[in-house]
Amino acid sequence: MRHEIDPVHCDAASAGLRPAEASDIPALLAIEEQCFPTDRMTRRNFRYAILQAKGVVLVADCQGCPAAYGVVGFHAGTRLARLTSFAVDPAHRGQGVARRLLAALEDAAAAHGCRAMRLEVRQDNAAAIGLYTAAGYRCFDTYPAYYEDDMAALRLEKPLP
Ligand SMILES: CC(C)(COP(=O)(O)OP(=O)(O)OC[C@H]1O[C@@H](n2cnc3c(N)ncnc32)[C@H](O)[C@@H]1OP(=O)(O)O)[C@@H](O)C(=O)NCCC(=O)NCCS
Numbered sequence: 001m002r003h004e005i006d007p008v009h010c011d012a013a014s015a016g017l018r019p020a021e022a023s024d025i026p027a028l029l030a031i032e033e034q035c036f037p038t039d040r041m042t043r044r045n046f047r048y049a050i051l052q053a054k055g056v057v058l059v060a061d062c063q064g065c066p067a068a069y070g071v072v073g074f075h076a077g078t079r080l081a082r083l084t085s086f087a088v089d090p091a092h093r094g095q096g097v098a099r100r101l102l103a104a105l106e107d108a109a110a111a112h113g114c115r116a117m118r119l120e121v122r123q124d125n126a127a128a129i130g131l132y133t134a135a136g137y138r139c140f141d142t143y144p145a146y147y148e149d150d151m152a153a154l155r156l157e158k159p160l161p
Pocket of ligand 1 (some may be wrong): 005031035036084085087089093094096097098099100109120121122125126127128129130131132134
């Protein structure tokens with residue numbers, strides 16, 4: 001019997017998590033384009049995050065290709081880590097990839113000595129707010145007109161163990 005490989009399906013258990021490399025940047029830009037109409041990470045932003053910034057950039061590979069990524073920054077003088085960008089390719093959503101990638105980023109921040117993770121999310125982004133709330137994030141503030149289209153941001157925080 002012939003077994004077809006589904007080119008899209010890739011659940012959380014089979015997605016391989018690893019640090020991003022500069023050679024991933026074209027794939028990460030493609031995910032970015034699919035996921036965000038405004039406020040996108042640029043090639044330069046990715047290069048800086050991967051090669052120079054203090055922090056961690058993780059990729060979830062599905063069948064050898066990046067299907068999701070997350071960027072966390074660490075900052076001198078504070079034990080707060082900041083999740084600055086996070087996205088799952090639309091073809092790979094709803095399978096737990098984001099939940100697993102977020103947990104791995106939190107583990108990396110905790111291992112670095114951070115006491116909490118913070119992030120901003122668009123007030124109208126129900127999927128992301130659902131993800132973060134289910135993972136234990138709580139809203140502690142808002143930034144009005146934070147995004148390019150003037151949408152407000154919710155500021156979320158989760159204590160890390
Ligand atoms: C938000 C996003 C990362 C979720 O990725 P995903 O891989 O589909 O999420 P998961 O399958 O891991 O879901 C984990 C949990 O998140 C929540 N969630 C995911 N999609 C949701 C949706 N559409 N509505 C409400 N909650 C949702 C649920 O609690 C879900 O758990 P459940 O399946 O047990 O109910 C994805 O939709 C995405 O990349 N969106 C565009 C980019 C973006 O908004 N990034 C965040 C910027 S702050």
